[in-house]
Amino acid sequence: MAENTTSVHVGAVLDMGTPMGKMSMTAMSMAIQEFYAIHKNYTTRLVIHTRDSEDSEAGAAWAAFDLLRNAQVQAILGPTTSAQAGLVADFGNKAQVPVISFSATSPSLSPAEKPYFVRTALHDAHQVNAISSIIKHYGWREAVPLCEGTNHGSALMPHLVDTLHAAGIRVPHRSLISPSATDEAEAREVGLMGYGYVWIVTDSMTNFIDHLDPVVVDSMDGVLGVRPYVPNTEELRSFKARMRAKFHEENPGTKPENNVNMFGLWAYDAIWALARAAEKVRAGAQISDNSTAKLSRRLLEAISNEKFSGKIHMEGGQLKASSFQIVNVAGKKQRNVGLWSPTHGVKWQ
Numbered sequence: 638m639a640e641n642t643t644s645v646h647v648g649a650v651l652d653m654g655t656p657m658g659k660m661s662m663t664a665m666s667m668a669i670q671e672f673y674a675i676h677k678n679y680t681t682r683l684v685i686h687t688r689d690s691e692d693s694e695a696g697a698a699w700a701a702f703d704l705l706r707n708a709q710v711q712a713i714l715g716p717t718t719s720a721q722a723g724l725v726a727d728f729g730n731k732a733q734v735p736v737i738s739f740s741a742t743s744p745s746l747s748p749a750e751k752p753y754f755v756r757t758a759l760h761d762a763h764q765v766n767a768i769s770s771i772i773k774h775y776g777w778r779e780a781v782p783l784c785e786g787t788n789h790g791s792a793l794m795p796h797l798v799d800t801l802h803a804a805g806i807r808v809p810h811r812s813l814i815s816p817s818a819t820d821e822a823e824a825r826e827v828g829l830m831g832y833g834y835v836w837i838v839t840d841s842m843t844n845f846i847d848h849l850d851p852v853v854v855d856s857m858d859g860v861l862g863v864r865p866y867v868p869n870t871e872e873l874r875s876f877k878a879r880m881r882a883k884f885h886e887e888n889p890g891t892k893p894e895n896n897v898n899m900f901g902l903w904a905y906d907a908i909w910a911l912a913r914a915a916e917k918v919r920a921g922a923q924i925s926d927n928s929t930a931k932l933s934r935r936l937l938e939a940i941s942n943e944k945f946s947g948k949i950h951m952e953g954g955q956l957k958a959s960s961f962q963i964v965n966v967a968g969k970k971q972r973n974v975g976l977w978s979p980t981h982g983v984k985w986q
Contacts, residue, residue: 672912688701753937915939
């Protein structure tokens with residue numbers, strides 16, 4: 638470790654009682670450990686102050702207030718949901734402290750409107766072209782979009798409908814539904830998942846199929862889904878193995894999930910990007926000689942130029958559009974059946 642290191646205090650707002658929160662905490666702690674094991678000569682060190690939002694918007698807002706006022710953090714990671722992130726981003730804008738979210742994917746959140754909000758995840762509108770291409774490839778002429786009756790779902794619906802219309806696909810109905818985990822089972826009971834019907838789910842569900850109740854997964858047999866594509870390299874397989882081991886170490890007695898999803902990878906990436914950004918800022922000026930606001934602005938500029946997994950770049954405060962994996966739910970497993978890219982469209986495997 639380099640002598641005379643400077644601490645950069647960073648807040649983390651997570652839903653610690655949820656699988657997502659636990660996975661994110663594991664990813665971040667592993668990222669800190671591995672980053673500084675490699676970069677021993679760095680003169681900065683991220684110090685993470687974690688707060689539990691307790692799975693509520695009010696909890697996330699209170700956590701952000703506490704971190705900014707008492708811990709005097711220079712950046713905030715999280716929170717988990719888009720609704721929580723919107724509130725925390727407002728705190729960040731007022732305090733001029735970057736809020737870096739790896740899981741808030743709603744199109745209603747925009748770095749253009751909240752300049753201190755940074756999204757190290759793909760927002761949901763990116764995947765609508767992949768969904769439209771699948772429908773068009775099979776020659777299906779109609780689609781009925783179903784989205785959760787939340788701000789998140791409501792924000793996605795117009796993007797999806799406009800893209801379907803642009804592809805010549807008729808949308809006779811659209812519906813906002815209750816965010817119930819049993820919707821798929823209920824659809825099967827009334828015959829909507831039988832012959833003549835095709836279901837395509839967005840990445841918000843595809844990424845969490847391994848976390849769903851087995852009864853729900855059974856009801857999804859045959860469903861198609863999309864999720865951001867990351868090449869299945871040896872590096873990625875090693876990352877997942879290390880994550881499972883670290884999760885077991887930090888959560889003894891808790892069964893790790895079968896797969897580490899994209900949000901775990903983005904949480905890990907966010908720490909690395911922030912750590913690199915902090916060192917770049919330190920190289921240009923003495924952190925201890927600058928106000929929190931000045932440092933935070935420099936961190937915001939530096940992290941906006943970072944690279945992420947799969948050589949994805951930031952653009953306008955969020956990740957640029959990338960390719961999507963197309964998967965098919967078969968029994969209790971997911972099979973990769975195709976790939977969609979902005980340049981080549983759908984390619985089936």
